[in-house]
Amino acid sequence: MDPFALVLLGGLAALILWIWLLGKYYPGSGLEQLGLRSAREITESREALDAEDLEQMLAAHNARRRARGESEVSVPDLELRVMQDVAEQQRRRDRYLADRELDQLLEATNARRRARGLPERTRAQAREEFGGGAPPPTPEMFGGGVPPPPES
Secondary structure, eight states: OOHHHHHHHHHHHHHHHHHHHHHHHSSSOHHHHTTOOOHHHHHHHHHHHHHHHHHHHHHHHHHHHHHHTOOOOOHHHHHHHHHHHHHHHHHHHHHHHHHHHHHHHHHHHHHHHHHHTOOOOOHHHHHHHHTOOSOOOOGGGGTTSOOOOOOO
8 A cells, every 4th residue: 555545544543533532531512612502501591590580570579569568479379370361361262263163154154045045044043053052151250260060
């Protein structure tokens, strides 16, 4: 084999070995040397900042409540309130989509009924026919609490 090729191959092997040993035994990580952080470190720092923000906001909110003579709010109380708000949004969304679907159904049905010379169907008739007579219970019907379970 050509001596020049041997020198090049030997130098390449030595360079690869040197880089591998440097990466294995050098303290810290390459990301630290470049001033970067891993995704896990970024996520953990964001979570810590979010928790600190929540504590600060809750402390300020409770200070205002104490000044007005109201009871303080705890994190579980706040989480419960958020879950109730999300559930209420979902109920409103479902009610809206059901009304929209009923409107589309009535539009298509009434177009066919008009074409046949029949009278149009109203919302009340459609609700009665499809079993959706009364609207679903809302928390306001029960004083903001949970509706009682259906009797069987």
